[in-house]
Amino acid sequence: MFTIVEKRKLAAQIYLMDVKASRVAKAARPGQFVIVKMNDKGERIPLTICDYSTERETVTIVFQTLGHSTTEMANYNAGDSFSDFAGPLGKASEFVFDDIEALQKQRFVFVAGGVGAAPVYPQVKWLQQRGVQVDVILGARAKDFVILEAEMQALGATVYVTTDDGSHGRKGLVTDVLKELIDGGTRYDQVIAIGPMIMMKFVAKLTKIYNIKTTISLNPIMVDGTGMCGACRVTIGDETKFACVDGPEFDGHLVDFDEAIRRQAMYKTEEGRCLLAAEK
Ligand code: FES
Known part of the structure; x- marks a missing residue:
């Protein structure tokens, strides 16, 4: 137990x-x-x-x-x-296997939507502990849904917050902040986005324009996490992958987000039915 x-x-x-x-x-x-x-x-x-x-x-x-x-x-x-x-x-984040000295010459920005801040936290911690420069953009619906902000700051990361209603940080989308930072001259070597599928899709779309390496996490579409149920099957470039065994992190510029969003919606309906049944 x-x-x-x-x-x-x-x-x-x-x-x-x-x-x-x-x-x-x-x-x-x-x-x-x-x-x-x-x-x-x-x-x-x-x-x-x-x-x-x-x-x-x-x-x-x-x-x-x-x-x-x-x-x-x-x-x-x-x-x-x-x-x-x-x-x-699942596989650990790719940078864990990189040369530390090479990482220390890079600057990372993490984009976390809602509960996506949770898987971002250990990555920020790992990099900060090794002297890698890290910025974090946290996005949420409203102030009460922003999580782990103080914890990320305590690690030494620069944290930007956006909320849909402007109740905390600035009003707007995480992509607005990311675009402003890049246009303002901040040179990022890697972007890591974790959160709602639609957020990751638009972060990847933006960073493709700037040609910045972008990693996203497909853990939101996992169901059993064993490679057996097939629920997390996704198209990455011209390959079919399973998020739970081949990921959960993938190159954001290669993910077929529209397919992944459709697949996630399918199971949400099932999950909703299950919850309703349990409440009866
Ligand atoms: Fe079931 Fe990946 S979550 S196969």
């Missing part, structure tokens, strides 16, 4: 949990995910790793209550346990 050591509500419908899982914590790298099962009969829920500590032997997960299982998971508290906590799964 995997015990929840700490639980915090980060925003409406968004929760953070530190879970005791020493083997996962030891092996985890930025970009990877875990599969959580609440009990023997529970659904397999793929969740990105937000942080990990080998000293505390914990892995931090952040999730949004979207379907029946995540809603049930939100009722768990410190002291409760999950029956399964498998991982780390």
Whole structure:
């Protein structure tokens, strides 16, 4: 069993949990995910790793209550346990394997939409700890949905915030800020965008114009996370890939976002039905 050591509500419908899982914590790298099962009969829920500590032997997960299982998971508290906590799964972020000295000559900008800030956090942390210059653009619907802003600043990253309604940071889209920074002369070597599919699509569209290497994460379309269900099948360039085993991170300029968005919508409907059934 995997015990929840700490639980915090980060925003409406968004929760953070530190879970005791020493083997996962030891092996985890930025970009990877875990599969959580609440009990023997529970659904397999793929969740990105937000942080990990080998000293505390914990892995931090952040999730949004979207379907029946995540809603049930939100009722768990410190002291409760999950029956399964498998991982780390998926490939680590590509830069983890790069030469550190070469990375230190680069400047990264992360674009995080909503709960996408969670998988961005360990990447920013990993790079900041190695002296790589990192900027972060956090986007959310409104002030109450901005998460991990203070935590990113505490890492030493420069953080820009945008909200749809202007209740925090500037009003507008993350792409507005990114465009302004680039047009203003900031030279980025890599852009990493994680968040809603539509946001990643438009970030990739923008950075293609400027020819900046762009990585996106397709974890939002994963269902079972094992390579078995086929739900995360995507077209990357002229190849078919599975987000859970070949990713979740891919070259943003090669992803067929329209196909991925259609696929995600298909499962959202199913998820919605499941939630309704559970509420009856
Ligand atoms: Fe099922 Fe990838 S999530 S195959």
